[in-house]
Amino acid sequence: MPSHRDQDLNAPDVDPVDTPFKRRLALSVALIALLGSVLGYAASYAGTREDEAAREAQKYAVLAMSEQSAALAQFYDYLGEFTTTTVFKQRKEIADARANLLAIPGESASADHWKQASSRLVELSPTLQEEASSEKAALAWAESTVKPTLARLHQLASRQAATDWGDKASAYVGGITLLAVTLALLGLSTTITARTRPFFWWPAAVVTATTLAGFLLVTLKPVPNIPEGAMKAVAQGDRLLLMGEHRKAMDSYTLAVRESNEYALAYERRAEARAAAENPGAQFVTNVMSPQARRENIADLDHALRFGEKTFANLANQGANYFHVRNYKKMEELTRQALRLNDGPPIPHLNLALSLAAQGRTEEAEKEFRRSVTFFDTRSSLERGELYASARTQLEILLHRQPERRDSILRHQGMLVESEASTHRPGTRIPADSASAQRLQLELKGSEIQVSMAYQNIPKNSLVSRIFYFRQDPAADWLQRHDLSTFERFSELPPSGEAYWSGPVELQCPSAGDYRVDVYANNRLLASKQTTRQPGSGDLRLHYDPLGRYTLCHPSAWKTSTNDAGHVTIESPDGEQVLRIRAVPIPLPLEGRGQLSETALESLAEEIKAKFAPTAGGAQQATLGGEVGTLRRFSSKDGRTAIAWASIQDEGMLRTLVVEYRDAQDAQLIGELLTRIKFHA
The missing domain is CATH 2.60.40.1490 (Histone chaperone ASF1-like)
Structure with a gap:
């Protein structure tokens, strides 16, 4: 029987401890672990910065709300004071006019009463010690918006910083996950033969290199830091834009861009101000823009889309811009992106219809135009009118560019005309x-x-x-x-x-x-x-008086003074031409209306006789601004002419006009200005 000494013992195969493969494996694991540690620290640091920025955003959100509340309270205080002083002033001016023009008993005493009441109010508030006006009320509101706007800009900047740091933290955590995959691959490579190890080593190397490259790219990409000066410039630009100072607002936004050339909001607001400057009368839709301004707007919105979020407004506006540079495919692309974000507003639907019409896709365009008008009809009457006008204007431009599509373009225009007409005059369609x-x-x-x-x-x-x-x-x-x-x-x-x-x-x-x-x-x-x-008096400016309910046009260089009570005086820079209009409510009933009109005309004549003498012919009937009244002419020895006119209409408003001018040089100009006066019922 054999003993254990005689048995053949076989020792298992054991890999040497110190081999090139194990040395490479150990070094790789150590380096990957080191890179993972760096990624972990970077993720922690980015997360901390994200939290700090988020807290800053919350702080500025609360500050913006408080500043907005303070601004509204300040504005309403001023508005209330302005309204009070304006009403008292109007009452005094109306009483004065009734007393001076119509000799109505008791009106002089009433004027004194309102003057005393107004003077007592002045003691209650320092604001009332200054001359109140609607322009000052608007200025006070614009000024009060600067602080809340600046707080909102800080909030937006902090929120964007929080988002960017959060993206960095997520990227670092993603890198750690990839390194874990790499370690798994390396671990598996130790369990297989040397021949198959490259199938695990090379993917691990690629993943590690990709992670390292991604880490470097994410780390080197800076989180935008909007300078305080840039935000202040945007806040001032918003104030100027609110006041209608569009060109000055553009200058302020340009200053913001110089402070930070990656400030998307500054580019966006500058494009908005430029569009407003090119379309001063538009409230909802902007159509007109010079080619240079259009190119500048496209560049600004490109920067806004590049450095900021792809917002609905920027996509829609940029799509509209591309219509005017005849890039209809790009217009369609951007407009569809805008509609994916928000398909409620009507303008992108209109722009999509225009882009399809410009590309000759007539049936698609027809459907989109009909879809557009369903959105038009949900808007206010003023906005609806601008939308329809904008649609027909763009089609008119397209007709000029593509006369070969005349039939389809006229069909689109006709559909838009009938659609708008039916909103104004609803009823059964009569062929x-x-x-x-x-x-x-x-x-x-x-x-x-x-x-x-x-x-x-x-x-x-x-x-x-x-x-x-x-x-x-x-x-x-x-x-x-x-x-x-x-x-x-x-x-x-x-x-x-x-x-x-x-x-x-x-x-x-x-x-x-x-x-x-x-x-x-x-x-x-x-x-x-x-x-x-034909060209007339050059650049004219509109004046509208809401109390007197009249409009007139005058050369923009002339000086205007008004008392917010239906009285305006417009004077040329040299004082040679003067036009005064007064509108005074008359107590109803209007018994003896003709006599009141004659009394007013006589009162005006008494004022004029200090410098002018009545001409032959006396009073005569004359229509001015759509109203029939009585007119008298006067002349002076130095070749000057004066006209006095008075009228009382059924709505109970006395309107008077006095104009003085040099007979030889100014007759044509004054005649043209008189034809542009319009009294509204």
Whole structure:
């Protein structure tokens, strides 16, 4: 029997402890562990900075709310004081005018009463010691917004910093996860043969190298730090933009860009201010912009989209910009991105329809235009008018660029006209496919626009629309004037005959240039006519008096003074031309209205006689601003002329006008200004 000594013992195979593979493995694990430690520290540091920035954002959010509340309280205090002093002042001025112009008993005492009441109010508030005005109220509001705006800008900057640090922390944690995968691969490589180890080593090496490269990129990418000076410049720009100082606002935003050339909000606001400067009368939609301004806006919004979030407003506005540089595919792309963020506002739907029409996709464009008008009809009447006008203006531009698409573009325009007309004059649609018009005439008389035509086969109660366009010169694009367009149900005239329309009235100062009217029956274009208004008095400025309910145009260089009580004096810089209008409410009933008008005219004559003598002919009936009144002329020995006019209308408003000028040099200018006065009922 053999003993244990005789048995053959076989020792297991054991890898040497010190081999090149194990040395490489140990070194790799150590380096990966070191890199993981660095990533862990970086993630912790980024997380701490994220928390700090988030707390800063919360702090500034609370500060912005408190500053906003303080600003509103301050503004409403000023507004209340302004309203109080304005009412007292208006009462005094009205009483003075009644006493001086109409010799109404007791009005002088009433004026003294309101003056004393106003003086007592002044003792209650330092603000009341200054002359109150609507301009000062608006200025006070604009000034009060600076602090809350600055706090909101700090909040936005802190929130963005928190987001960026959070992204860094997430990236570092992701790197740690990848290194864990690498260690797993290396561990598995120790359990297999040397021949198959490269299938684990090389992926581990690639993952490690990728993690290291990503770590370096994330670390080297700075978190934007918006300087205080840049935020202050944006806050001041917002204040100027609120005051209507668009060019000055652009300068302030430019200063912000110089402080921080990656400040997305500064680029965005500068583009907004530039668009407002190019479209001073628009409230909702901006159409007009010079080619240079358009290029600058595209560049600014490109920077805003690059350095900031792709917001709905920036995408939609940039899409609209690309229409004007004829990049319709890019317009469609950006507009669809905007609609994915928010499909509620109407402008992106309109822009999408325009981009499709410009690319010749007529059926798609037709559907999108019809979808657009469903959004138009949910807006206020003013915004709706601007939207429809903008749509027709852009189609007019497209027609000029692509005359070969005339039929489809006119069909789109006709659909938009009928859609808008039906919102103004709802009712059953009456077909007017055989309607026609000839001898369309367009005349400009002061602020009034007159249209006449011969027509056939316009059914009763069908929609008849007059759409007006304007351009400053033949090289410019036609712009549709939503403030002039009129819509009606054709019910007062026979189906065939002649029509004459007096109106509409231009509430803004008429400009030299080409005017055009398109007349539609439903969606059918019947006729088009254009005429030209020759240059007149140069650059004119509009003055509107809400109490007296009148508008007038005067050269922008003339000085204007008003008392917020229906009284305005406009004077040329040399004092040679003076125009004064007073509007005074008269107690009802208006018994003896004619006598009151004569009394007012006599009072005006007494004021004028100190420098002028009455001319032969006496008082005569004259229409001014759409109202019939009584007029008297005066002259002086040095060749000057004065006109006094007074009128009392059914609504109980006495309106008077006095104008003084040099007879030889100024007669044409004064005559033109008088035709541009309009009294509103």
